[in-house]
Amino acid sequence: MFRLRHVALLSQLFLAMTLFVFCSGTALAAPTNTNPSARPQLSLPTPIGERWKIIQGYACGTHNKWDRYSLDMVAAEVRTRGAPVRAAADGVVFAWTSKSGTLILSHGNGFYTMYTHMASVVTTKRGAFLARGTQIGTVGDRGAPGTPHLHFTAFTADGAWARNRQSVPLRFSEGYDLPEVGGCSQHQGTAMIAADPSVATVQTDHEPPQLVPLHDPLSLHAGLPTPIEWPAAVDSDSGVTGYRIYIGQDSQGSSEWFIPDPQLEIPALGVGHYLLRVQPLDAAGNAGSWITMAELVVVVAA
Numbered sequence: 203m204f205r206l207r208h209v210a211l212l213s214q215l216f217l218a219m220t221l222f223v224f225c226s227g228t229a230l231a232a233p234t235n236t237n238p239s240a241r242p243q244l245s246l247p248t249p250i251g252e253r254w255k256i257i258q259g260y261a262c263g264t265h266n267k268w269d270r271y272s273l274d275m276v277a278a279e280v281r282t283r284g285a286p287v288r289a290a291a292d293g294v295v296f297a298w299t300s301k302s303g304t305l306i307l308s309h310g311n312g313f314y315t316m317y318t319h320m321a322s323v324v325t326t327k328r329g330a331f332l333a334r335g336t337q338i339g340t341v342g343d344r345g346a347p348g349t350p351h352l353h354f355t356a357f358t359a360d361g362a363w364a365r366n367r368q369s370v371p372l373r374f375s376e377g378y379d380l381p382e383v384g385g386c387s388q389h390q391g392t393a394m395i396a397a398d399p400s401v402a403t404v405q406t407d408h409e410p411p412q413l414v415p416l417h418d419p420l421s422l423h424a425g426l427p428t429p430i431e432w433p434a435a436v437d438s439d440s441g442v443t444g445y446r447i448y449i450g451q452d453s454q455g456s457s458e459w460f461i462p463d464p465q466l467e468i469p470a471l472g473v474g475h476y477l478l479r480v481q482p483l484d485a486a487g488n489a490g491s492w493i494t495m496a497e498l499v500v501v502v503a504a
Contacts, residue, residue: 241313242291242441242485243375243407245334246396247354249286253278255393257351260371262386269316271369271382272355278393283321283350286337288396290315290356290374291485292443294462296364298326302345305338310444310462311434312360314367318353319346331460334443334485335399375399399485407439407486416496423503424473431465432495435482446489448479449498455479456492471500 248254258265258274265272276282293307296314303320321342325332332338343350357369373379376397380389413435422428435442444462448455455477468478476498482490 241311242293242309242334242443243439244290244315244356244372245288245375245399246378246394247288247290247315247317247352248275248277248394248396249288250335250396250398252280252285253393253395255391256389257349258387259390259392260380260382260388265387268367269355269357269369271371272353273372273380273389274351274353275394276349276351282341283343285341285352287317287320287339287341287352288335289332289338290334290354291441292334292462292483293332295325295328295330295332297328298323300344303339303342304345306364307332307338308364308462310442311464312358312364314357314359314364316353316355316357318355319344319351321350407437407484407488409437409439410488410490411435411437411442411482411484413480413482413490413493413495415493419497419499420478422468422471422498422500424500425470426503427467427470429465429467430478430496432480434464435490437482437484437488439484439486441485443483443485445483446481446492448492449476451476453477453494454492456481468498471498473500473502475499 254275255278256273257276260271277285289307291309293309296308297306302318304316304318305320305323306314306316308314317338319342320339321344323339324337341350341352355369356372357367359365359367371381376394378394414433416432420430444460445464446457447459447461447466448457449468456479478495478498479492480495481492
């Protein structure tokens with residue numbers, strides 16, 4: 203039976219997954235930037251209780267390509283440089299660019315947040331988990347010397363390399379909704395105050411995310427790792443943050459192994475029958491039921 207001592211190996215394999223999977227001879231495309239209801243609800247990435255204002259909004263200037271729906275923000279009443287930057291949702295480190303001070307977090311289902319011009323960062327380790335509201339770095343002017351500010355963008359993208367990036371209009375759990383309204387530097391001058399996300403989301407979302415199991419067993423070849431995927435969970439309130447995973451032979455098995463996307467690479471297993479069990483999690487701390495996503499039938503390779 204597969205045991206949890208292989209979790210570290212699995213995490214590495216997951217980060218190196220390919221764009222297509224082959225289960226029972228069928229190729230499945232990697233999840234893309236699909237269902238908005240599967241995206242997490244975002245919290246403001248600024249310090250809790252501080253008033254921050256938008257000095258450059260959507261469109262025009264430097265916000266006029268794929269990152270049209272970006273915000274440049276500064277502290278309205280305190281020092282901006284060195285202020286803590288917080289994760290807008292649970293996620294894992296996807297990329298770090300030191301020249302511009304840009305950290306990108308992946309939140310699963312092809313959804314990402316980007317934090318730019320940071321002076322420092324807490325971790326750059328790819329795949330490192332960062333919880334909503336935790337500090338991920340400090341504000342600076344790296345890549346844009348002059349006025350320290352935080353450039354923030356949420357975007358969708360395709361595949362394991364985040365291609366075809368497209369920013370999305372922003373709304374935050376604190377009640378700030380910033381839609382497309384036309385014009386240059388939309389929402390410039392708007393002031394916003396970040397709230398404690400553990401309070402803001404729990405008060406509004408009490409329903410766990412929903413997940414539908416696969417119907418047919420998956421056939422794998424013994425001794426060969428196999429990438430697989432399943433339909434993303436749906437959560438209409440705070441959004442899905444990821445999944446706990448169990449692989450083994452216990453029909454009630456569970457574990458603390460966490461992944462942000464509905465896909466992983468099954469390690470090389472011996473001939474036999476195994477169960478893939480999954481529990482979806484949302485940004486408000488609600489956990490769905492553990493379900494047996496699929497039976498894994500491992501056979502000798504032809």
